[in-house]
Amino acid sequence: xxxxxxEELRLSDEATISHLNIVIAEGTGAPYSIDYFGxxxxxxxxxxxxxxxxxxxxxxxxxxxxxxxxxxxxxxxxEIPQIAAVTGHSLAQAAAIVDRYMTRTRKLGDQAGAKHxxxxxxxxxxxxxxxxxxxxxxxxx
Numbered sequence: 001x002x003x004x005x006x007e008e009l010r011l012s013d014e015a016t017i018s019h020l021n022i023v024i025a026e027g028t029g030a031p032y033s034i035d036y037f038g039x040x041x042x043x044x045x046x047x048x049x050x051x052x053x054x055x056x057x058x059x060x061x062x063x064x065x066x067x068x069x070x071x072x073x074x075x076x077x078x079e080i081p082q083i084a085a086v087t088g089h090s091l092a093q094a095a096a097i098v099d100r101y102m103t104r105t106r107k108l109g110d111q112a113g114a115k116h117x118x119x120x121x122x123x124x125x126x127x128x129x130x131x132x133x134x135x136x137x138x139x140x141x
Contacts, residue, residue, distance in 0.1 A: 038062070070097040077111065 025032050025040075032040070041062045048057040066087050073083045084094040 067097050067101055070094055071102045074098045074102055075108070077115070 025036065045057050045060050048055070048060075066089070069087055070083055070089065073086060074080075078086075080091055080094050080098070083089070083098075084091050087094065089097065
């Protein structure tokens with residue numbers, strides 16, 4: 001049993017992701033440096049602008065892509081700690097980005113309501129007595 005516990009602990013330690021090593025340069029297999037990433041991003045941005053100047057890619061900033069990732073993950077229903085784990089932001093930074101850039105829509109409200117109802121116990125307390133499913137008769141459970 002001790003060997004199994006040791007193996008599980010080893011695997012969980014290896015599964016820890018450092019935000020410093022998430023983006024890997026394909027050519028070197030090493031983590032991008034800030035300067036190298038900026039150079040590569042500038043090259044891609046220039047090529048995108050040359051191909052489609054109407055999109056306005058020439059003014060695109062790398063951090064805008066991270067902000068977009070944050071909002072898209074939030075729209076997909078991910079929680080702030082999950083988003084921060086993917087993007088490398090702190091919890092406070094991820095929450096601030098969601099607060100600033102995410103558009104509050106009826107669809108999101110509907111999704112939140114549906115999620116709440118799905119997670120709610122089938123029999124909730126209402127007015128001091130247990131409610132029954134709509135399709136059940138009183139006295140049946």
